[in-house]
Amino acid sequence: MRRRRIRDIRNDELVAAAIRSLHHRGFGSVTMAEIAGEAGASAASINYYFGSKDRLMEETMRRLLSILHTALLARLAEARTPRDRLLAIVEANFDDTLFTPAQCSVWVQFWANAPYTSSLSRLHRINRARVASNIRRELRQLVPEQGLNRVQTTIQAYMDGVWIEAAQGGTVPDAAAARADARALAELLLDQSRQSLGS
Amino acid sequence: MRRRRIRDIRNDELVAAAIRSLHHRGFGSVTMAEIAGEAGASAASINYYFGSKDRLMEETMRRLLSILHTALLARLAEARTPRDRLLAIVEANFDDTLFTPAQCSVWVQFWANAPYTSSLSRLHRINRARVASNIRRELRQLVPEQGLNRVQTTIQAYMDGVWIEAAQGGTVPDAAAARADARALAELLLDQSRQSLGS
DNA sequence: CAAAATCTTGTATGATCATTCAATTTTTTG
DNA sequence: CAAAAAATTGAATGATCATACAAGATTTTG
Numbered sequence: 001m002r003r004r005r006i007r008d009i010r011n012d013e014l015v016a017a018a019i020r021s022l023h024h025r026g027f028g029s030v031t032m033a034e035i036a037g038e039a040g041a042s043a044a045s046i047n048y049y050f051g052s053k054d055r056l057m058e059e060t061m062r063r064l065l066s067i068l069h070t071a072l073l074a075r076l077a078e079a080r081t082p083r084d085r086l087l088a089i090v091e092a093n094f095d096d097t098l099f100t101p102a103q104c105s106v107w108v109q110f111w112a113n114a115p116y117t118s119s120l121s122r123l124h125r126i127n128r129a130r131v132a133s134n135i136r137r138e139l140r141q142l143v144p145e146q147g148l149n150r151v152q153t154t155i156q157a158y159m160d161g162v163w164i165e166a167a168q169g170g171t172v173p174d175a176a177a178a179r180a181d182a183r184a185l186a187e188l189l190l191d192q193s194r195q196s197l198g199s
Numbered sequence: 200m201r202r203r204r205i206r207d208i209r210n211d212e213l214v215a216a217a218i219r220s221l222h223h224r225g226f227g228s229v230t231m232a233e234i235a236g237e238a239g240a241s242a243a244s245i246n247y248y249f250g251s252k253d254r255l256m257e258e259t260m261r262r263l264l265s266i267l268h269t270a271l272l273a274r275l276a277e278a279r280t281p282r283d284r285l286l287a288i289v290e291a292n293f294d295d296t297l298f299t300p301a302q303c304s305v306w307v308q309f310w311a312n313a314p315y316t317s318s319l320s321r322l323h324r325i326n327r328a329r330v331a332s333n334i335r336r337e338l339r340q341l342v343p344e345q346g347l348n349r350v351q352t353t354i355q356a357y358m359d360g361v362w363i364e365a366a367q368g369g370t371v372p373d374a375a376a377a378r379a380d381a382r383a384l385a386e387l388l389l390d391q392s393r394q395s396l397g398s
Numbered sequence: 399c400a401a402a403a404t405c406t407t408g409t410a411t412g413a414t415c416a417t418t419c420a421a422t423t424t425t426t427t428g
Numbered sequence: 429c430a431a432a433a434a435a436t437t438g439a440a441t442g443a444t445c446a447t448a449c450a451a452g453a454t455t456t457t458g
Contacts, residue, residue, distance in 0.1 A: 006425090006434090026315030028227040032416060042437050047417060049435095105314070112311030115304070115368055116225030128367070153364075154384060160363045161356030168327070169314055185353060192387055205404090205455095231446060241407045246447060248405095 023102035071095035086138040094178040108167035143193035222301035270294035285337040293377040307366035342392035
């Protein structure tokens with residue numbers, strides 16, 4: 001088990017270095033040498049551990065998805081009602097562990113490049129579908145059928161937009177404020193759907 | 200004036216080819232040769248007209264901004280009240296001339312790369328500030344001071360998110376539906392602000 | 399129509415990078 | 429501690445591209 005652990009530590013360090021490098025050089029121009037330098041290693045060692053730059057990028061995206069997943073599980077564990085679970089899903093996207101400048105930036109770059117990189121495309125598609133499905137599951141018990149699709153797409157578009165804005169780096173992302181704003185929008189949409197269409 | 204016109208026609212053709220190429224190869228991997236091929240020209244001629252790939256990208260982004268600007272002016276010309284002007288600003292972002300698969304895709308890629316490309320960064324920052332300012336100008340007459348910032352950022356994040364989704368290419372963007380949804384959200388936010396805070 | 403201006407492109411150049419590999423160091427193991 | 433395994437890297441390789449340029453084609457002009 002010792003072998004496995006050392007390799008895992010290196011993987012973690014290199015993925016973390018990749019996130020930092022992507023944050024300040026960009027997906028389009030980051031080089032293996034820069035990432036390696038950020039981790040205090042050599043470009044060749046990245047290939048030793050990951051096989052290729054593509055696979056490093058894929059593992060880096062997996063890392064972000066895994067952070068989201070962990071945050072989601074933690075919040076869902078404490079949610080009892082459909083409404084709480086919906087808010088848990090929304091707020092998980094702006095968890096302190098996820099909503100940082102570097103990670104917002106990397107996330108947005110992966111989005112932009114997903115259509116042109118098959119490994120990223122797959123992960124991206126799966127994640128997007130899963131989030132949509134999670135939201136809809138809860139909404140089914142909260143809003144009438146006619147409003148369901150609109151509420152889900154609105155929430156998801158809003159969350160994507162907040163990530164974009166955070167990635168532009170104008171201001172340091174404030175995770176707690178982002179959660180509060182997202183929650184407020186979700187609640188507004190829920191209230192409206194119930195009012196205008198009857199619950 | 201003939202000279203000027205020929206050069207302008209070439210510029211238009213090359214920018215249009217750049218948009219198509221960016222759409223199906225991606226900002227990170229599109230080459231001068233591909234863009235030139237798309238326009239039925241040679242890579243060297245792009246440099247003849249634009250001087251460099253960077254400047255072609257800059258002109259391509261300017262084109263998108265110009266389309267947005269034109270759509271906005273057309274809609275503002277018919278708006279009489281602050282509410283109508285706000286909705287004009289929102290709907291201009293999803294004008295038929297702008298909200299196409301290729302253009303959504305290019306727009307999102309420019310966003311993602313703006314922080315790492317100085318010419319794009321400048322354009323992006325200016326545009327973002329202008330849209331924010333336009334929205335706030337109208338909102339000042341529509342919602343109380345305390346809600347203004349939240350409503351503006353919510354609208355803008357939502358619009359960004361819709362672009363992201365359109366760029367992912369899952370479904371062909373439906374501009375009319377996007378306008379209706381955006382308008383509905385804007386109206387909901389306006390109503391809520393007036394109700395909860397008294398106008 | 400000829401000279402000049404403009405436009406076009408094939409090819410050469412040089413820079414950048416991911417990746418490979420052989421050689422070396424470090425760590426593990428028995 | 430010595431042999432084996434794992435980890436690390438500098439340097440070489442080869443591919444990809446933007447760009448420069450010179451030569452030639454086309455268009456404009458007087």
